[in-house]
Amino acid sequence: MKRNKQWDVRGAVGFAALFHFLYSCAIGCLLPFLTLYFRHLGLTAVMTGTIMAVKHIVALVWRPLSCILARRHNKRRMVITGSLVCSAAVVLALLLFPPTGKSTESRSCNISQLSAVHELSLTTLKPKTTEKFSSPVVYSTEHKLKPAQEHNNTENIPAMPVNISALHNNQSTIVTTTSSQSDRQESLEAKKVQMPSPGKRSRSLTKREQKQQETDKIQYEFLGSLKVMDTQHQMFFLVMIIIILWEILAAPLMWTADDGLHEYLDFVDATERHRAVKPWRLLGTAGGMGCSGILVSILYCLIGTVLHFYTYALLMVLTVPLAALLPLYRHKREHVPGAGLKALHLVRGDSQAVLCAITAVLTGMAGSAVSDFLLWQMQDHNATELQMGIILAVVPLCQAAFAPLNGCLTRLLKVHGRLLPIGIMGLSLQCLSYSFMWTPWTVLPSQVLAGISIGALWWSLEAQSVDIASPGTELAVKRVFETLYLDLGAGLGSVAGGFVVQKFGIKALFQGTAAMLGVWCITLAVLQWRIPRQRRINYSRLLAADASEMSESESEQDNDWLEKAMEVDNVNNNWRRLD
Template identity: 60%
Template sequence: MMKKPAMQKSKQWNIKGAVHLAGIFHFLHSCGSGCLVPFLTLYFRHLGLTATMTGIIMASKHLLALVWRPISSVLARQYDKRRTVIVGSLLSSALVVLLLLLFPSAGIKAESGRCNTSQPSADPTDGSDFTTLESINIPSQSNANVYSVNHKTIITEQPDELSSTYTPTLVNSSSNWSIRAIRSLRNLEEQQEEAPHTEFLGSLKVMDAQQQMFFLVLFVIVLWEFMAAPLEWTADDGLYEYLDFVDATGRHKGVKVWKQLGAAVGTGMVGILVTKLYCRTGTVTEFYSYTALMILTAPTAALFPLYLRKRERATSGGFKALQLVYGNSQALLCAITVVLTGMATSAVSDFLLWQMQDHNAMEIHMGISLALAYLSQAGFAPLAGRLARFLKYHGWLMVLAVISLSLQCLYYSFLWGPWAVVPAQMLAGFSTGALWWSVTSQCEDIATPGTEVTLIRLFEALSLELGAGLGSLMVGFVVQKFGLKILFQGISVILALWSIALAVLKWKIPRQRRINYSRLLAADTSEVSESESDQEKDWLETAMEDARQGNKWKMDKF
C-alpha cells in the first residue's frame, strides 16, 4: 500500500522580525553616514580647497548619484544580485573613503590654536607641524616672489635665469624647513621646464598644489560615490517587495524613522569624539568611525529581508511616474518646489559648518546641532496628520515648509556664537519634515496601483540629487565671490518670494485626486477627515453626472 505524501509545511513569514532587522540595518548605516557625510565639506576646507572647488566636488557627487543610483538598482533587481550589491557597497565604500587621509593639507590649518603648539616639532616631516604654503605660484617674469610659510613672510629674489648656485633670501623666517620648502619649489620648477609638454599627465605637473589637491579629491569622491550610491535604493526595493509579497507594505514607512535616528546618533557621537580626541587624532576619527560602522553593518546586510525573484525585464515605472507628474498641475508645482528646496538645502549642508566654524564652533557644537535637526524631523511625523487636518489640505504644509526653510537660512546669516544655531535647527521638522510629508501625500493623490514608491523616488531624486547638485555648483561660486552671509540671505529672499507664488498657485490651480479604493476600504472612518470625504464624494458625484449627461446626449443624437 502506497504511503500518502506528507504535506509540505507552509513557509512562515516573520514580518515583525523582518521589519526590526531592516530597522537595525538602516540605523547602523545611517549612523555611519552621519559620522562622515555632513562633515565632508569641512574636511575639504581643512585640505585648503576653496568654496568653488568644494561646490564642484559636491555637485559631482550628487549628479553621479542621480544617474548611477537608479541604474544600479534596476540591474541588481534584474540579475537578482541585491544582497551582493548591498554587502559589496558597504565594504568597498568603507575602504575607498580612507584614501582621503593620504592627502596632506594644502592650506592654512584653521584650528591650529586649539592645541598647544608652543613647542614646535623638531622633525620637519612630522604631521603635527602643519607646515603649509599659501602660494606656490612662481611667475617666470618676476624678480621677486612672496610666500607665506607657517604664517611667516618669505621674500625671494629671482634672477633672470635660475642657476644651481642660486639661493633664496628669507625675511622673517629662520626655520630650516622653510629653506627646504623654497629649494624644493625651485627644483620643481626646473623639472617642469625640462620635462616635455607631451608627457602623460604633463598638464597636472604644471598645476599648483591646490589644483592638484582638487583633482585628487574629486577623483576619490567620485569613486566613493560610485561604490556607495547603489546601496539605499537596492535595499529599499528588496524590503518593499518582501513586504508586498505578504501584503504588509504599510510597515515599510516605519523603517524611515530609524534612518533619522541613526543619523542623529552618528552626527552627535562623532562630534563629541572628534572634539575630545582632536589633539591626538585630528579629523581622522570621522573617517575611521564611518569605516567601522560600515563594516559592522555588513552582517545585518547578510540577513537583510529580501524578496528573491527570477530574472525579469526591466519595467518602465520611472516613465509612468514622469507622465503622472507632468499630467497633474499640483504635482508639477510640487516637483518645482522640491528642486528649489533641494538647491537651498544643499547650500545649508555644504556651508553651514563653515559659517559655524567662522564663529568659533567646534565639532561638538556642529554634531549636536545636526543631531537636533534630525530629531526634529523624526518628531514631526506624529504632528503631521493633525496639522494637515487643521490646514484642510496637505498642500499648505508645503508652503509652510518653504517659509520655515527661508527663516532658517535668514537666521544662519546672523550667527554670533557656537550654540547660536540651535534654535534654527529645531525648525527642521517644519521645513524638511513638513515638505516630505506633503510630497508623500501628493504622491498618494496621483498614484496609480504600483507607482507609489516610484513617485516618491522621483521626487527624492529631483530634490536630493538634481536640486542638490545644481545648488552645490552655484553656491560655491556665490560663497567665493560674496561670502557666506550674502549666500544665506539671498537664499532666504528667494524662498520667501517662492512661498508667496506657491501659495497663490496652489489656491488657483484646482486639486485633482485619484480615488484609491483599496486605501479607502482599509482605512477607518475616523482616520478620514470630513473635508476629504466631502471632496471625494463631490468628485465621484460629478464624474457620474458627467457620464449620465454624455450617455443622454448620445441617445438624443441617435
C-alpha cells in the same frame, strides 16, 4: 516556495530598521563633515562646491540604473555587501593626501594655540630688550632706506677706494663669458646647418621610431602640464576622483535595500509597514552626527578630524553581517515595467505635482548650500566639533519627532498643499538667521525650525505622491521627488553656493538663499490658489472604511464613486503583471 512557510513581518521590519539605523549612523559620522575636511586640505569654496556637485550628479545617474541592474540579475544582496565593504575602503584613501599648505580653516589644537601664544609673547618681548640695550650697538638703530631715499642720498656717500686689479679681473671674466656664449651660439647654428631636412630625416627613421617619438612627446607634454599645475589644483582633481569612485560604490546601497524590503512586504500585503523604517534612519543620522562630534572634540589633539573617516569605515563593516540577513524578496509577478518613466509622466501630468517638483528642486538647492558651508561659518566663529555635532543632530531629531504627527495633520488640514508654503517659509527664516550668527549656539533655534520645516515639506511631498500614483508606482513617484531634492537640486545648489561664497562670502549666500525661498513661497501660495485641485479617490480607504460608521446615503454615494472610479481605472489602466 513552500506553502506553509511563516513570514515574520514584525521581525523583518525590525531587522531592516536596525540595518538602516547603523548605515545612517555611518553616513552621519562623515558626510556632514566632509566639506570641512576639504577646507582642511586647502580647497577653496568653488572647488568644494564643484566636488559635491559632481557627487550628486553621479548619484542622480548611477543610483536608479544600478538598482534596475541589481533587480534584473537578482544580485541585490551581493550589491549591498560589496557596496558596504568597498565604500568603506575607498573613502579612507582621502587620508593619504596631506594638506596643500593653503588651508583656509581658522581652528587649531589647544596645544598649538598655547605654543603660538608662547612664541608671540617672546617676539613681543624681544623689541623691548633690544631697545633697552641699543645704545652700544650701532647697527641695531639703523633703518632700511627706501629705493627713492637711496637714490636721493647718493650724493652724501663718501668716496671709496677702488681696486683696479679687481676691476680688470672682472672685465676679463665678463669677456670670457660673452665669448663662451658666442661660441655656443655658433655651435648651435652649425648643428642647425648640419641637420638634415625633415623629408630626409623622415626617410631615415622607421615608422616605429616615429611613433615612439610621438608618444614620448605627448607624455612629456602631459607631465609638463602636471608640473605646471599647482598643488591645490592637483589636490582638487585627486579628491574629485576619489569622491566619484566612492559615490559609484555607495549610491546603489539605499535604494537596493529599500526595493527588496518593499517587495518583501508587498508580497505579504503589509506595505504600510515600510514607513516604520524612516524614523530609524533619522535617529541613526542624528546619532552619528552627535557621537562623532563628541569623539572628535575629545580626541582632536591626538588624531584630528580623521576620526570621522575611521568611525564611518568601522560602522560600515559592522553593518555587513546585517546585510547578509536583510529581508529581501524579488517579486516577479507584481512588478510594473517602466515604473520610473511612468512616475515621471504622472508628475508631469498633474499641475500640483509640477509645483511640488519645482519646490523639491529649489529646497534641495537651499539645503545643499546650507549643509556645505554652514560648518565653515561655524568654524569661523571658533565652534568646536562638539558644538557642530550637537547642532547638526537637532534637524534629524526634529524630523523624527514630526513623523508621528502625520496622521493628526492629515485629519486637521485635509489638504496637504497648505503645509507646503509654511515649510518653505520656515526654511527661508532659517537661512536668514544663519547670516546673523555671532556665536555657534545661536543656530540652535534655527535648527529646530529647520527640522520641523523639512519634516512638513517631506510629509507634503509624500502625500502628493500618494495622490497621483497609480497601482504599483507609489514608490517610484516618491523617488522622483526624492531625486529632485537630494540629487538634482543639491547638485545645483552646491555649484552655485561655491561660487557665491568665493565671490561674496557665506553671509551673502545665506541671505540670497533666504530671499529665493521667500519669493518662491509667495509664488507657490498664489499658484496653488489659482490652479484648481483635482481630488483623486483612494480605493484602499474606501474599501477599508467601516460600514457601521457611515449612513446609508453616504455608503450609496461612496459605492457610486467607487463604481465610476473602477470603470475609469479599467479603461485607463495600461499596466499588466509579469508572470
